[in-house]
Amino acid sequence: MDVTRRLARFVVESRWPDIPESARREALRSFLNWLGCAVGGCRHETVERALAALAEFSGPAQASLLGRGERLDILHAALLNGISSHVFDFDDTHLKTIIHPSGPVASAILALAERQAVNGTGFLHAFILGVEVECRIGNAVYPAHYDVGWHITGTAGVFGAAAAAGKLLGVNEQQMTWALGIAATQSSGLREMFGTMCKPFHPGAAARNGLAAALLAQKNFTSSERALEAPRGFAHVLSTERDFDAITEGLGETFEIALNTYKPFACGIVIHPVIDGCIQLRNEHKLGPTDIESIAVRVHPLVLELTGKKTPQRGLEGKFSVYHSAAVAVIHGAAGEKEYSDACVRDPAVIALRDKVTATADASVREDEARIVVRLRDGRVLDKHVAHAIGSLERPMSNADLEAKFRDLAGGILPGAQVDNLIGMCWSLAELDDAAKVARAARNKS
Amino acid sequence: MDVTRRLARFVVESRWPDIPESARREALRSFLNWLGCAVGGCRHETVERALAALAEFSGPAQASLLGRGERLDILHAALLNGISSHVFDFDDTHLKTIIHPSGPVASAILALAERQAVNGTGFLHAFILGVEVECRIGNAVYPAHYDVGWHITGTAGVFGAAAAAGKLLGVNEQQMTWALGIAATQSSGLREMFGTMCKPFHPGAAARNGLAAALLAQKNFTSSERALEAPRGFAHVLSTERDFDAITEGLGETFEIALNTYKPFACGIVIHPVIDGCIQLRNEHKLGPTDIESIAVRVHPLVLELTGKKTPQRGLEGKFSVYHSAAVAVIHGAAGEKEYSDACVRDPAVIALRDKVTATADASVREDEARIVVRLRDGRVLDKHVAHAIGSLERPMSNADLEAKFRDLAGGILPGAQVDNLIGMCWSLAELDDAAKVARAARNKS
Numbered sequence: 001m002d003v004t005r006r007l008a009r010f011v012v013e014s015r016w017p018d019i020p021e022s023a024r025r026e027a028l029r030s031f032l033n034w035l036g037c038a039v040g041g042c043r044h045e046t047v048e049r050a051l052a053a054l055a056e057f058s059g060p061a062q063a064s065l066l067g068r069g070e071r072l073d074i075l076h077a078a079l080l081n082g083i084s085s086h087v088f089d090f091d092d093t094h095l096k097t098i099i100h101p102s103g104p105v106a107s108a109i110l111a112l113a114e115r116q117a118v119n120g121t122g123f124l125h126a127f128i129l130g131v132e133v134e135c136r137i138g139n140a141v142y143p144a145h146y147d148v149g150w151h152i153t154g155t156a157g158v159f160g161a162a163a164a165a166g167k168l169l170g171v172n173e174q175q176m177t178w179a180l181g182i183a184a185t186q187s188s189g190l191r192e193m194f195g196t197m198c199k200p201f202h203p204g205a206a207a208r209n210g211l212a213a214a215l216l217a218q219k220n221f222t223s224s225e226r227a228l229e230a231p232r233g234f235a236h237v238l239s240t241e242r243d244f245d246a247i248t249e250g251l252g253e254t255f256e257i258a259l260n261t262y263k264p265f266a267c268g269i270v271i272h273p274v275i276d277g278c279i280q281l282r283n284e285h286k287l288g289p290t291d292i293e294s295i296a297v298r299v300h301p302l303v304l305e306l307t308g309k310k311t312p313q314r315g316l317e318g319k320f321s322v323y324h325s326a327a328v329a330v331i332h333g334a335a336g337e338k339e340y341s342d343a344c345v346r347d348p349a350v351i352a353l354r355d356k357v358t359a360t361a362d363a364s365v366r367e368d369e370a371r372i373v374v375r376l377r378d379g380r381v382l383d384k385h386v387a388h389a390i391g392s393l394e395r396p397m398s399n400a401d402l403e404a405k406f407r408d409l410a411g412g413i414l415p416g417a418q419v420d421n422l423i424g425m426c427w428s429l430a431e432l433d434d435a436a437k438v439a440r441a442a443r444n445k446s
Numbered sequence: 447m448d449v450t451r452r453l454a455r456f457v458v459e460s461r462w463p464d465i466p467e468s469a470r471r472e473a474l475r476s477f478l479n480w481l482g483c484a485v486g487g488c489r490h491e492t493v494e495r496a497l498a499a500l501a502e503f504s505g506p507a508q509a510s511l512l513g514r515g516e517r518l519d520i521l522h523a524a525l526l527n528g529i530s531s532h533v534f535d536f537d538d539t540h541l542k543t544i545i546h547p548s549g550p551v552a553s554a555i556l557a558l559a560e561r562q563a564v565n566g567t568g569f570l571h572a573f574i575l576g577v578e579v580e581c582r583i584g585n586a587v588y589p590a591h592y593d594v595g596w597h598i599t600g601t602a603g604v605f606g607a608a609a610a611a612g613k614l615l616g617v618n619e620q621q622m623t624w625a626l627g628i629a630a631t632q633s634s635g636l637r638e639m640f641g642t643m644c645k646p647f648h649p650g651a652a653a654r655n656g657l658a659a660a661l662l663a664q665k666n667f668t669s670s671e672r673a674l675e676a677p678r679g680f681a682h683v684l685s686t687e688r689d690f691d692a693i694t695e696g697l698g699e700t701f702e703i704a705l706n707t708y709k710p711f712a713c714g715i716v717i718h719p720v721i722d723g724c725i726q727l728r729n730e731h732k733l734g735p736t737d738i739e740s741i742a743v744r745v746h747p748l749v750l751e752l753t754g755k756k757t758p759q760r761g762l763e764g765k766f767s768v769y770h771s772a773a774v775a776v777i778h779g780a781a782g783e784k785e786y787s788d789a790c791v792r793d794p795a796v797i798a799l800r801d802k803v804t805a806t807a808d809a810s811v812r813e814d815e816a817r818i819v820v821r822l823r824d825g826r827v828l829d830k831h832v833a834h835a836i837g838s839l840e841r842p843m844s845n846a847d848l849e850a851k852f853r854d855l856a857g858g859i860l861p862g863a864q865v866d867n868l869i870g871m872c873w874s875l876a877e878l879d880d881a882a883k884v885a886r887a888a889r890n891k892s
Contacts, residue, residue: 046667053665054658059503073503149683154631185600185644188634192678197633197668201678205632212500219499221492222643224636237595296622407570423857 003229003244007133008176011163015179016125024253024430027128030092032426033262033402035066036104038085039422039442040337040409042067046197050080050204054411063111066442067413074111075208078161082107082204086153088221088337089199089319090266090409094131094259095368095393097138097152098269101260103203104157105130105164108211111435112168120428121169123435130164133180134360135256136247136428137228137235144241146191154189154202155238161210162217170253181223182213184234194306195320262402264391265335267319270303272389273370274322274359278329280376281384289331289353291376297326301361308359318345326372336408368392414444449675451689453579454622457609462571464511469701470876473574476538478872479708479848480542480548481512484531485868486783486855488513492533492643496526497652509557512888520544520557524657528553528650532599534783535645535765536712536855539834540577540705541814541839543584543598546714547706549649550603551576551610554657560615566874568614569881574703576610579626581702582693583674583681590687592637600635600648601684605627607656608663613775615664627669628659630680640752641766649746661888708848711781715764716749719816720768720805724775727820727830735799737775737822743772744817747807764791772818773799782854814838860890 040365041047042065051070059073066081082103083093091100109126118126138145138156146152162183173247186209189202217223227233228247235242265275274297279417281287299322311319318324318340327350328339344350365371375381388394403423410419418441425438431437487493489509496518505519512527528549531537537546555572564572584591584602592598600790608629612622632655635648663669673679674693681688711721720743727733745768764770764786773796774785790796811817814835820828835842843851848871855864864887871884878884 049667050662053667054521057505057508057521059519062503069797073505073701075503080527118518147464150632181494181639181642182647185597185636185639185648188632190631190673190678190680190683192670192673192676192683193627193631196627196670198628198670201628201667202631215499219495221495221499221647224638224642225642227636227638230638232595232636234636237638239638404781434868 001229001230001244002226003247004180004227005177005225006248006251008180009127009173011133011167012173012176014125014252016121018252019125019128020255022258023128024124026257026260027124028427028429029262029399029402030102030257030260031106031380031429032406032423033092034085034106034431035404035422035426035438036409037088037091038081039067039413041084041087042413044084044087046200047080047084049197050083062302064439064443066439067410067444069444074115075212077111077212078108079208080203082207083109083200083236086200086203088266089268090263092260092262093269094135094256095261096140096259097142098146099135099138099156100153100203101131101135101160101257103153104134104161104206104210107204107207108161109164110439111166112211114164114439118168118435120430120432120435124430125324126164126167128255129167130372131257132158132255133163135161136400139246141235141239141241145239148240149191150238151189151191151193151199151202154206155187157206158183158187158210158213161207162213165211165214166217169214171214171218175217175220178221178223179214179217179227181225181227182216182221183210184227185223186213187234187238197319199243259393261391261393262397264397264401264405266337267325267335268306268342270300270367271307271322271325272391273368273386274372275329275335276323276389277370277372277384277386278326279333281372281382282330282333283423285382287330289349291355292330292356293375294375294390295357296373297322297357297359298362299359300365300369301363302367302369304359304361312345315340315345317341322359323354323357324350326357382414447675448672449693450626450673451619451623451671451696452694454626455619456623457575457579457613458619460571460575460698463565463629464698465571465574466701467702468568469574470560470570472703472706473570474846474873474875475708475845476548476703476706477552477573477875478852478869479538480552481868481872481884481888482530482852483534483537483856484527485513485859487533488809488859490530490533491647493530495507495643496529503804509560510889511596512885513754513856513890515890520561521654523656524554524653525555527557528653529646529680532646532649534712535714536709538708539715540581540584540702541707541715542705543588544592545580545581545584546599546603546649547581547606549575549599549606550580550652550656553650553653554607555610556885558657560609560885562613562614564881566878566881570876572610572613574701575613576606577703578701579609580606584694586689587681587685587687591685594684594686595637596684597635597637597639597645597648600652601633603649603652604629604633604659607653608659609658611660615660617660617756618718621650621663621666623671624664624667624669625660627671627673628662628667629656630660630670630673633680633684633729637703641763705839706840707837708843709845710847710851711772712783714752714787716746716813717753717768717771718837719814719832720745720818721771721775721781722835723816723818723830723832724772725779727818727828728776728779731778731828735795738776738799738802739821739823742804743768743803743805743809744811745805746811746815747809748813750805750807751876755886759793761786761788761791768805769800769803770796772803
């Protein structure tokens with residue numbers, strides 16, 4: 001079984017006309033959503049600290065930091081933009097694997113596009129293939145790999161970045177096979193880091209390391225040629241279970257990017273059904289925090305496993321608290337970045353309501369489902385069943401929703417006219433003669 | 447159990463007078479041996495290809511590539527020197543874990559020393575502590591972690607590089623704890639890569655990533671504070687067994703560097719008993735290849751697992767062939783880089799003898815032991831029991847042996863007078879007012 005080589009061959013041999021319209025359309029939506037997140041996150045303390053530590057070591061000013069003024073070498077730009085795009089936990093989600101597919105891939109190749117001219121379709125093509133590679137590898141090992149403790153966006157993302165960068169570099173099949181191998185041996189990122197600055201570091205590192213893997217392979221830096229399937233390869237060492245058919249079956253026929261989703265709320269996808277339901281109840285019944293006696297939510301077990309923090313102290317920790325999230329949904333009717341600020345997490349009114357929230361894990365509840373019961377002081381009992389949260393495949397965000405999200409994120413960073421221009425460029429990416437124009441258009445000139 | 451924090455506190459609070467003479471002495475020997483390997487390997491194709499791929503992205507010319515003329519930013523210098531020092535598989539070995547301790551640590555801090563002035567004792571102190579951290583973490587998970595398929599020099603080395611660099615940077619306990627966390631989430635490197643250019647990439651990447659971890663932590667880039675011991679931390683995710691006492695017991699009392707060993711042969715340590723025995727038989731009986739009917743070796747099972755390649759095609763693969771190694775030991779009485787060249791691996795005389803070698807795994811044979819039976823055409827049967835190979839703790843290489851090895855390695859790269867000067871500087875490292883002088887003295891001026 002030559003899984004790694006077959007995947008490499010597919011990426012090398014794929015042609016733009018082979019890519020179906022559904023994949024192209026979702027690629028544009030994914031890219032727009034990713035770019036908004038990267039611009040929106042660019043002033044976050046996580047980015048500032050990484051930049052303070054590493055900017056000194058940057059090579060030539062090849063590539064733009066999105067939303068900012070600096071230009072760094074493409075490896076550092078990939079790292080920093082990758083961090084920036086995930087710092088709000090607001091980027092896209094491949095629900096089958098909980099991978100955030102765009103971060104590693106787009107961060108790598110948008111930086112590369114500023115060094116290596118590529119037109120819009122060439123760029124989109126590489127992007128779609130990179131997402132395909134990381135998500136198929138994710139499909140092969142999820143959920144066992146995730147259960148072991150790996151942050152799959154980092155561990156699978158590095159393959160996606162390598163494949164996409166290798167496609168832009170025009171490497172041959174042998175080199176692409178090595179690129180996947182060099183990616184495999186850098187695959188890393190622990191779920192233990194959730195709630196710290198290392199979480200957004202993971203897609204950044206995956207972008208940089210995958211890009212470096214492709215650049216090394218282009219110079220014939222050798223690697224295992226069976227890095228995925230060998231007894232000591234990625235799928236055996238980093239997972240307790242694996243299904244290689246998930247990598248090779250239907251390759252070129254189905255495209256994982258068509259299954260991509262986008263978050264209306266600035267936190268892990270698993271809490272979205274609860275937030276969605278709480279906002280609906282708030283709006284339907286005009287609830288205020290003082291009306292409420294208790295909120296009881298019934299959720300998939302993963303919700304408590306990932307977001308069970310009862311008393312978050314900082315904004316970032318709030319994203320890992322279903323209790324805080326339910327409280328802000330009722331009080332503010334939203335769960336954007338503002339609702340995950342330090343100030344909001346420490347707001348006495350939020351804390352008071354948070355302490356009235358109880359959550360119960362129930363294996364019969366699906367991951368995108370939630371059951372909520374709110375008891376009011378006046379004795380009324382309200383309930384809400386969310387079958388599929390907003391942002392799911394069944395209830396996707398519209399293009400207009402995505403544009404509104406983009407404006408919310410980028411609006412505080414770039415002037416309105418520049419934001420409008422960027423949105424337009426994203427939708428017409430396939431017609432651009434030079435994809436790097438998007439990166440340059442996202443630079444802060446002030 | 448706050449394993450990570452205790453380890454961080456130990457590194458931060460350790461003072462040079464606390465370091466026993468035995469550790470200081472072995473640190474000098476380790477550093478000398480490492481430097482010779484790094485200089486000797488600096489023209490290897492692996493280094494050339496990595497440099498061809500990555501030099502374009504280097505930042506300011508801060509740090510020297512040992513044995514070469516280029517200067518790169520410290521992160522790239524750490525990566526390249528780390529690759530160079532392991533490219534011959536000739537560097538030091540901590541036998542309890544098969545970690546090659548110096549590569550990740552020395553590559554990181556010698557580069558850092560060119561940016562951040564430090565005297566000789568400060569440098570040696572950080573080096574000893576870095577080795578302590580990586581080897582203790584290795585002790586905690588070896589052999590289970592290695593059996594899973596991890597190249598422990600990469601996976602544990604990143605912690606050592608982070609700790610040593612953090613010590614030189616003077617970070618506080620909190621930052622050191624984060625540095626170990628940022629290291630943990632980059633821990634990577636698969637044994638599947640053995641026999642390819644990715645193997646020496648591992649200590650290089652560990653050096654660079656550990657150095658970056660310390661630099662990030664210095665700017666308060668946050669991480670888990672329980673990265674080693676948490677249920678989703680390094681020791682649980684990357685190993686099936688773990689013993690945290692191996693990290694914390696006797697901290698500051700015993701020093702792992704005192705257990706370091708050096709290779710007389712340019713290949714994995716596990717084949718050394720066989721090579722040693724074959725060279726002894728050759729010299730004692732003046733054997734030539736045509737005298738021999740067969741060579742039967744009985745070895746620890748790991749030997750066949752790691753070096754069982756029967757028909758290596760390239761020099762690098764020869765290092766993973768106990769058969770090739772036994773053949774060159776008899777024919778050339780040596781197993782240096784020359785005996786692992788492409789030419790030597792393809793030499794018909796070597797191939798003919800190689801095909802007469804059989805190897806049997808025997809769990810009753812220790813790792814540093816071998817039993818060899820040579821049948822001669824004239825009917826004689828010779829046998830040799832190697833109880834401890836040359837280079838082991840029981841039969842260590844002398845300082846003179848190490849100097850001779852250094853001259854062999856560096857002699858082809860740097861002029862003789864420069865090599866002599868370098869050796870002298872290594873022995874007197876503790877007296878240097880600026881440790882970076884060693885790096886500058888190892889530059890190729892031609």
